[in-house]
Every structure is written in structure tokens, then in C-alpha cells.
Amino acid sequence: MCAQTNQNEKQVLSFSAFLALGFAVGGLTLGWFVGSLVIMFDGVYSLVSLLLTLLSLAASRYIQKPSKSHFPLGKAILEPVVIAIKAITILMIVGYSVHSAALAMFSGGREVDASIATAFGVVNVLGCGYAWWYIANKSKHFSSGLIKAESKQWQMDTLLSVAVTLGFVVAWLMTFTALSGYSVYADPMMMLLMSFYFIKVPFDMLKDAVKELLTMTPNHELCETVDRDIVAVDKEIDQDMDIELAAVTKVGNELRVSVDIHTSREQINTCEIEKTRNALTKRLSKLPLDLQLTMNLAS
Known part of the structure; x- marks a missing residue:
């Protein structure tokens, strides 16, 4: 806050x-x-x-x-x-x-x-x-x-x-x-x-x-907004990478979002990961909550 x-x-x-x-x-x-x-x-x-x-x-x-x-x-x-x-x-x-x-x-x-x-x-x-x-x-x-x-x-x-x-x-x-x-x-x-x-x-x-x-799923409107923003970022980034929403919870004034990054490549550049994080943060930070973003590399 x-x-x-x-x-x-x-x-x-x-x-x-x-x-x-x-x-x-x-x-x-x-x-x-x-x-x-x-x-x-x-x-x-x-x-x-x-x-x-x-x-x-x-x-x-x-x-x-x-x-x-x-x-x-x-x-x-x-x-x-x-x-x-x-x-x-x-x-x-x-x-x-x-x-x-x-x-x-x-x-x-x-x-x-x-x-x-x-x-x-x-x-x-x-x-x-x-x-x-x-x-x-x-x-x-x-x-x-x-x-x-x-x-x-x-x-x-x-x-x-x-x-x-x-x-x-x-x-x-x-x-x-x-x-x-x-x-x-x-x-x-x-x-x-x-x-x-x-x-x-x-x-x-x-x-x-x-x-x-109990960190249960928040209201449908908030989940839909987060999912829409992640889909928008997914369309903007490298086609070799796919972003998938893993979990979203709201605790107090914090919005906790966890996403999985899928890629067909054996190695992924750190700069690309950072670029993706910045894009997600920019979009999700528009919500009136303190964003806590977690990104996971999924196979």
C-alpha cells in the first residue's frame, strides 16, 4: 500500500x-x-x-x-x-x-x-x-x-x-x-x-x-480482468512463449497472481523473461491493488 x-x-x-x-x-x-x-x-x-x-x-x-x-x-x-x-x-x-x-x-x-x-x-x-x-x-x-x-x-x-x-x-x-x-x-x-x-x-x-x-478464488469479475490482461500480454510477446494463468487470489489489499510460462525452446533468454514480467506488471498494476506477481517456467 x-x-x-x-x-x-x-x-x-x-x-x-x-x-x-x-x-x-x-x-x-x-x-x-x-x-x-x-x-x-x-x-x-x-x-x-x-x-x-x-x-x-x-x-x-x-x-x-x-x-x-x-x-x-x-x-x-x-x-x-x-x-x-x-x-x-x-x-x-x-x-x-x-x-x-x-x-x-x-x-x-x-x-x-x-x-x-x-x-x-x-x-x-x-x-x-x-x-x-x-x-x-x-x-x-x-x-x-x-x-x-x-x-x-x-x-x-x-x-x-x-x-x-x-x-x-x-x-x-x-x-x-x-x-x-x-x-x-x-x-x-x-x-x-x-x-x-x-x-x-x-x-x-x-x-x-x-x-x-483461505486464499480462495476471488470474485468472478476480478478473475476475468486478470485473465483478460494475461491473454493480451500473451499476444504481444514472442510466439515461442505461452503465458497461462495458474492462480489468482486476493488477500487484503494484495492481488497475488501466479502464471506459468510455456516455451518450446530448450533455453530462454533472461531478458525475455524480464520483458514479459514488465508487460504483465504494467497491465495488472492498473488494478487498485498491490500486485504480487509470480512467474514459473513450465515444461
């Missing part, structure tokens, strides 16, 4: 941590003040988000420090490890929210001061929405699995805030109708409905992280 990308990553993660701290303090304080378990839960989620962001920031800084003795192949593997931890933690929070909402549904609902809660919800939605937009926009300009995971984390926080706010609004509107007695069920019902979506996002994060940890 280049120095500029590393600096941008640290800035985005620091911004995310600062914002998460504000939402955590605000949610826990207001939730305790008005006696709202939902707002308290939102504050707890923000606090966990802060801890996960600090974990990402620590991992980002540690990855940049040289440590060949402990990580001879580099520290890129730490990125999917951190993402997996974040995904598992978020899944646990979602599971707890489903459990709490289900208990509320079967125990008479949950009544809160809708006016204060709605005002807090609107502020939360705007703040989380801005954080989500800002981080997602930054992730388009440089490749970082940690930043993408951070963006998804804020996406979930935004949607959680929307669900909570809508629950308060619906509960407040229902108090003016003949269904006022059911208004206490609005909030847990919204939480249950949104939880079905929340489960998908961290599950996809965990699935992708595990694939990288």
Missing part, C-alpha cells in the same frame, strides 16, 4: 472513530435520561462501532510497520482478519437486537417519549448518513478493505437509525388513531423487520473475509 493511500486510510478511520464516539456518548446519555432502551441500544451500537473502528485503525498502522521475521509474506492477511472480527461482532449485535425486539413484542411492547426520541433519531440519521456518504465516497478514490468495511458499518448504523426513527414516528402517529393501544409495538416491529436486512450485510463481509483467509 502506497504512503498516500495509507495516510488517507488513517484520516478516514480517525474521522469515523471521532464521529462514533459522539454518537455513542449522545445515545447512551439521552437513552438513560428518557428511559428508552432503543436509544440506549443505538448508543451501544455506536460504542461498539467505535471500538471496531479503533481496531481497524490499529491494524492499519501495524500493517505498515516492517516485520519480516513474523510475517515473511507480508501483513495483508491481517486485513481480512479484522473484517471478520467486525462482521462477527455486528452479527452478534443484530442477533441481540432481534432477541430484544421479540421479547418486547411478547411482553406488551415498549413505550417511549416519541417527541424527544424522534428528534434524536433525525439527528442520528443525518449524522450517520453523512458519515456513510463521506466514507463511501473516499473508498472510491483508493482501494482499502478496511475502509469498505467501515462504510458498510456506517451504512448499517444509518439504517438502524432510520428504523428507530420510523418506529418513533409511527408510534406517535398511532396515538392519534383508534390503534393507539398498539403504538407500543411499532418500535420492536420496525426493529425486527430491519434486522433481516442487517443480517445480510455482515454475513457478506464475513463470507468475503473467510474467502481471503
Whole structure:
């Protein structure tokens, strides 16, 4: 990872941590003040988000420090490890929210001061929405699995805030109708409905992280791009040499490509090998990942 990308990553993660701290303090304080378990839960989620962001920031800084003795192949593997931890933690929070909402549904609902809660919800939605937009926009300009995971984390926080706010609004509107007695069920019902979506996002994060940890084949689009570039280089080089893609994996911010060089000649010039390597590197380096190219002479 280049120095500029590393600096941008640290800035985005620091911004995310600062914002998460504000939402955590605000949610826990207001939730305790008005006696709202939902707002308290939102504050707890923000606090966990802060801890996960600090974990990402620590991992980002540690990855940049040289440590060949402990990580001879580099520290890129730490990125999917951190993402997996974040995904598992978020899944646990979602599971707890489903459990709490289900208990509320079967125990008479949950009544809160809708006016204060709605005002807090609107502020939360705007703040989380801005954080989500800002981080997602930054992730388009440089490749970082940690930043993408951070963006998804804020996406979930935004949607959680929307669900909570809508629950308060619906509960407040229902108090003016003949269904006022059911208004206490609005909030847990919204939480249950949104939880079905929340489960998908961290599950996809965990699935992708595990694939990288097991060095499995990355997504089809990336493999197709690599294969297309190798075929293009194969057409450019000496006709006595054939390049064949042996393996492609993605680990963190590293793209690891292994190719086999086939030739009908008994001997091959070192300059030709170097020329082929340069051609492959030039094409594959256009991808927003750190290229690790391995070339093997095959019989």
C-alpha cells in the first residue's frame, strides 16, 4: 500500500472513530435520561462501532510497520482478519437486537417519549448518513478493505437509525388513531423487520473475509480482468512463449497472481523473461491493488 493511500486510510478511520464516539456518548446519555432502551441500544451500537473502528485503525498502522521475521509474506492477511472480527461482532449485535425486539413484542411492547426520541433519531440519521456518504465516497478514490468495511458499518448504523426513527414516528402517529393501544409495538416491529436486512450485510463481509483467509478464488469479475490482461500480454510477446494463468487470489489489499510460462525452446533468454514480467506488471498494476506477481517456467 502506497504512503498516500495509507495516510488517507488513517484520516478516514480517525474521522469515523471521532464521529462514533459522539454518537455513542449522545445515545447512551439521552437513552438513560428518557428511559428508552432503543436509544440506549443505538448508543451501544455506536460504542461498539467505535471500538471496531479503533481496531481497524490499529491494524492499519501495524500493517505498515516492517516485520519480516513474523510475517515473511507480508501483513495483508491481517486485513481480512479484522473484517471478520467486525462482521462477527455486528452479527452478534443484530442477533441481540432481534432477541430484544421479540421479547418486547411478547411482553406488551415498549413505550417511549416519541417527541424527544424522534428528534434524536433525525439527528442520528443525518449524522450517520453523512458519515456513510463521506466514507463511501473516499473508498472510491483508493482501494482499502478496511475502509469498505467501515462504510458498510456506517451504512448499517444509518439504517438502524432510520428504523428507530420510523418506529418513533409511527408510534406517535398511532396515538392519534383508534390503534393507539398498539403504538407500543411499532418500535420492536420496525426493529425486527430491519434486522433481516442487517443480517445480510455482515454475513457478506464475513463470507468475503473467510474467502481471503483461505486464499480462495476471488470474485468472478476480478478473475476475468486478470485473465483478460494475461491473454493480451500473451499476444504481444514472442510466439515461442505461452503465458497461462495458474492462480489468482486476493488477500487484503494484495492481488497475488501466479502464471506459468510455456516455451518450446530448450533455453530462454533472461531478458525475455524480464520483458514479459514488465508487460504483465504494467497491465495488472492498473488494478487498485498491490500486485504480487509470480512467474514459473513450465515444461
